[in-house]
Amino acid sequence: MNYDTNNFQKDVIEQSFTIPVLVDFWAEWCAPCRILGPVLEKLAEKYKDQWILVKLNTDKFPEIANEYGIRGIPNVKLFHKGKVINEFTGALPEHMIEDWLQKSIPSKFSDMIEKAKMLLAEGKVEDAKIILEQVHNGDINNGEVKILLAKILVYENPKESLRLVESAQLSNHTVELAEAITTMSKLFEKLENKDELEDNPVKAFYIEAIKDLRDKKFESALEKFIELIRENKAYDDEGARRACIAIFKYLGEEHEVTLKHRRDFGRALYV
Missing domain, CATH: 1.25.40 (Serine Threonine Protein Phosphatase 5, Tetratricopeptide repeat)
Known part of the structure; x- marks a missing residue:
């Protein structure tokens, strides 16, 4: 499945009013990004009813990366109702990401x-x-x-x-x-x-x-x-x-x- 976006406003901002959106800010030259990417994709499939994954290539969309203060990648930001509600930087192990998600993903009963x-x-x-x-x-x-x-x-x-x-x-x-x-x-x-x-x-x-x-x-x-x-x-x-x-x-x-x-x-x- 291709998670990359060419329409940040639609795929992230607008969609986050319906379901939380996890955005992976990455680039092809970034080695840790290549480690983190498959882990996030695996988790996105596992928890597809709770949140969705969107990947944004910072080389293709530097203006968006700059708008959200990206200084180092991989950077993962969680969007809910149009706003960033949590984030982390670096290629964390899968179990740590799951713990972070459990604490961060808003309840569908919010x-x-x-x-x-x-x-x-x-x-x-x-x-x-x-x-x-x-x-x-x-x-x-x-x-x-x-x-x-x-x-x-x-x-x-x-x-x-x-x-x-x-x-x-x-x-x-x-x-x-x-x-x-x-x-x-x-x-x-x-x-x-x-x-x-x-x-x-x-x-x-x-x-x-x-x-x-x-x-x-x-x-x-x-x-x-x-x-x-x-x-x-x-x-x-x-x-x-x-x-x-x-x-x-x-x-x-x-x-x-x-x-x-x-x-x-x-x-x-x-x-």
């Missing part, structure tokens, strides 16, 4: 995922959950969907939430939320096993703070956890500090509650 994220931001949790469960059934290995479902389930079913996080392949934009969910799940488990917590004057107050968090009383929980940091930062392996960070990451850095309490948290750490 529009549904974005809708679910919008609903979550609006506080329409149950509506978001229905969409995410539908996507999860159709794309069971999607790490982002697992983390978003875990974010909802951490209150309904902490153990299932933790299982989803542990089975998810994380990306740079999901790792912090995954860590927050893990922390919160383990905190909620402590409510079921209070006797395992170390006896200490702050123990009862610590349990109250966790209860506030479980009841989604984020401000009250943060106020208590910050006070606990001042009183006994080391308690439960710095549990109050980790709880605050988890709440901030769960809510998001721009959430009004995060913005309101970030400074007090920072000050408490250095009292």
Whole structure:
């Protein structure tokens, strides 16, 4: 099959609105390109329902290569909805390319995922959950969907939430939320096993703070956890500090509650 293009606008930009397009920027004189090319073609056939391969000869189309900042080849760029969303340079081994593709190729359910994220931001949790469960059934290995479902389930079913996080392949934009969910799940488990917590004057107050968090009383929980940091930062392996960070990451850095309490948290750490 010939993957070379003579119409970049049609074969890459326009087509990427329908299916992700992987572009191999290459040239005939480039030895690593001759190594990488057959590997990409093999993978393109294997994953033809998920993405397509287009090869662009940089000697024939130097203006396009220049437009996309090609300084060395082979250079591989992934286009989605007209834009480059990821890339790599050099002749990587096949298994590394497959790992990269698994992390980089957008889900065919991406529009549904974005809708679910919008609903979550609006506080329409149950509506978001229905969409995410539908996507999860159709794309069971999607790490982002697992983390978003875990974010909802951490209150309904902490153990299932933790299982989803542990089975998810994380990306740079999901790792912090995954860590927050893990922390919160383990905190909620402590409510079921209070006797395992170390006896200490702050123990009862610590349990109250966790209860506030479980009841989604984020401000009250943060106020208590910050006070606990001042009183006994080391308690439960710095549990109050980790709880605050988890709440901030769960809510998001721009959430009004995060913005309101970030400074007090920072000050408490250095009292």
